[in-house]
Amino acid sequence: MNNEHRxxxxxxxxxxxxxxxxxxxxxxxxxxxxxxxxxxxxxLLVNMFFVLAIGIPLMMTEFVIGRRSQRNVVGAYKxxxxxxxxxxxxxxxxxxxxxxxxxYSVVAGWTLNYIVMACSNQLSGLTPAEVSETFASFTSDSxxxxxxxxxxxxxxxxxxxxxxxxxIEKVSKILMPVLFILLLLMCVRSxxxxxxxxxxxxxxxxxxxxxxxxxxxGALGQSFFSLSLGMGAMVTYGSYIRKEDSLFxxxxxxxxxxxxxxxxxxxxxxxxxxxxxxxxAGGPQLVYVxxxxxxxxxxxxxxxxxxxxxxxxxxxLTSTISLQEIIVAFTVEELHWSRRKSSIxxxxxxxxxxxxxxxxxxxxxxxxxxxxxxxxxxDLITASYLMPIGALAMTIFLGWFYPKVEVxxxxxxxxxxKGSLFEVYYFILRYVAPLALIVIIISGIxx
Ligand code: PHE
Numbered sequence: 050m051n052n053e054h055r056x057x058x059x060x061x062x063x064x065x066x067x068x069x070x071x072x073x074x075x076x077x078x079x080x081x082x083x084x085x086x087x088x089x090x091x092x093l094l095v096n097m098f099f100v101l102a103i104g105i106p107l108m109m110t111e112f113v114i115g116r117r118s119q120r121n122v123v124g125a126y127k128x129x130x131x132x133x134x135x136x137x138x139x140x141x142x143x144x145x146x147x148x149x150x151x152x153y154s155v156v157a158g159w160t161l162n163y164i165v166m167a168c169s170n171q172l173s174g175l176t177p178a179e180v181s182e183t184f185a186s187f188t189s190d191s192x193x194x195x196x197x198x199x200x201x202x203x204x205x206x207x208x209x210x211x212x213x214x215x216x217i218e219k220v221s222k223i224l225m226p227v228l229f230i231l232l233l234l235m236c237v238r239s240x241x242x243x244x245x246x247x248x249x250x251x252x253x254x255x256x257x258x259x260x261x262x263x264x265x266x267g268a269l270g271q272s273f274f275s276l277s278l279g280m281g282a283m284v285t286y287g288s289y290i291r292k293e294d295s296l297f298x299x300x301x302x303x304x305x306x307x308x309x310x311x312x313x314x315x316x317x318x319x320x321x322x323x324x325x326x327x328x329x330a331g332g333p334q335l336v337y338v339x340x341x342x343x344x345x346x347x348x349x350x351x352x353x354x355x356x357x358x359x360x361x362x363x364x365x366l367t368s369t370i371s372l373q374e375i376i377v378a379f380t381v382e383e384l385h386w387s388r389r390k391s392s393i394x395x396x397x398x399x400x401x402x403x404x405x406x407x408x409x410x411x412x413x414x415x416x417x418x419x420x421x422x423x424x425x426x427x428d429l430i431t432a433s434y435l436m437p438i439g440a441l442a443m444t445i446f447l448g449w450f451y452p453k454v455e456v457x458x459x460x461x462x463x464x465x466x467k468g469s470l471f472e473v474y475y476f477i478l479r480y481v482a483p484l485a486l487i488v489i490i491i492s493g494i495x496x
Contacts, residue, residue, distance in 0.1 A: 056289025115287025
C-alpha cells in the first residue's frame with residue numbers, strides 16, 4: 050500500500066468500483082426472472098422501496114466500518130471492537146465470499162461460453178428445442194463449464210494482482226461506462242421491436258395481486274444480494290474510499306446505478322420476450338434459454354446476442370473482482386501474504402469448491418443437500434442466511450456497540466458535511482434495519 054492513501058484515487062473511481070461490485074449477474078440474470086415470477090411492476094416498486102429504505106443505510110453502515118478502520122473485513126472489527134469477538138462477523142464474511150464466489154463463478158463461466166458461441170454464430174438458426182438442448186448439454190458437461198469457470202477465475206485474479214488502484218479502479222472505470230453504453234444500445238433494439246409495449250406494460254404496470262409474501266421477501270433478499278450487502282464487500286471497498294468523500298452520496302450513487310441497471314435489463318429483456326411470444330416467467334434459464342430464441346428472431350440478432358453476453362460478462366467480472374478482493378484484502382493485511390500469493394491461493398480454493406457447484410448441473414446432479422443441488426444449496430445459504438445474518442450482526446455492532454459520536458463523525462466527515470440526514474440514518478441503523486433483517490431471517494427459516 051502506498052504511504053499517502055491506500056485506496057481509490059477519486060470519488061468517481063470509488064463509485065464505479067463499488068457499483069461494479071454491486072451490478073452483476075444479480076441485476077441482469079436474477080432480477081428479470083424474479084420480476085417475471087412476481088407480478089412485474091409490483092415487484093419492482095417493492096424492491097425499489099427496500100433499496101432506498103434499507104439498502105442505502107446498510108451500505109453506509111458497511112462503509113463506515115471499512116473507512117473508519119481502514120482495514121479488511123476481519124481487521125475492521127478487530128480494530129473497532131471494544132470487546133473481543135466481533136471479528137467473527139468478519140470471518141463469516143470471508144466464508145460468505147468464498148461460497149458466493151464458488152457458485153457465482155459457475156454462471157460467470159457460462160457467460161464466457163455464450164460469448165464464444167454468439168461470436169462464432171453457433172446460436173443462430175437453432176430452433177427453440179435446440180437452444181434448450183444446447184444449454185442443457187453444455188451445463189451438464191463435465192469439462193467445458195469447468196474450463197470456462199476456471200478461465201473466469203483467472204481473469205478476475207489477474208485484475209486483483211494489479212492492486213486496488215491499477216487493477217480494480219482502473220478496470221471499473223473502463224468497464225462500467227462500456228456496460229452502460231451496451232445496455233442502452235440493447236434497450237434501443239428491444240424497444241423498437243413490434244410488441245415492445247406489452248413488455249413494458251408487464252414491467253411497469255404493478256400487479257399487486259400477483260405479489261405474494263414470498264415475493265416481498267424475495268424483493269428484500271434481492272436488494273441485499275444485488276447491493277452486495279452483509280458479507281463485507283462494501284466494508285472492504287469502504288476502506289478504500291477517500292476520507293473527504295461523502296459516504297451518503299457515494300451510497301446513493303451506487304444504489305441508483307444498481308437499480309438503473311436492473312430496470313434497464315428488464316427493459317431489454319421483456320419487450321423482446323413479449324415481442325416473440327415467449328414466457329416471461331422463464332426462471333433462471335430466462336437469459337440463457339429464452340433470450341437466444343429472441344435474438345434468433347430479431348434483425349441483426351447474432352450481433353445483439355454477442356453484445357448482450359459481453360455485457361453480462363462485464364457485469365459478472367466487476368462483481369467477481371469485488372468478491373475476491375474481500376478475501377485477498379484479508380490475507381494481505383491479516384496474514385501478511387503478498388497480493389500475488391493471496392490471489393493465487395484464493396483462486397485455487399474457490400476453484401476447488403466451485404467445481405462441485407459446476408458439476409452439480411451434470412455428473413453430481415444427484416447429490417442433494419437439504420433436497421437441493423450443491424449449486425442451489427450454496428445460493429440458498431448465502432443469499433437467505435449468511436448475507437442477512439451478516440448484515441444484522443453489522444447493524445447491531447455499529448448501532449448498539451459502537452459509540453454514536455464516532456459513527457456521526459465518520460458519516461459527517463468530522464462534522465464538515467451538513468445535511469447528511471444523520472439522525473434518520475441512525476434510527477434506521479438501530480431499529481428499522483435490524484427488525485427487517487430479523488423478519489427475513491425468520492421467514493427464511495420457516496420457509
Ligand atoms: N451484487 C452482485 C450481483 O448483483 C453479487 C454479489 C454479492 C457480489 C455479494 C459481491 C458480493 O450480481
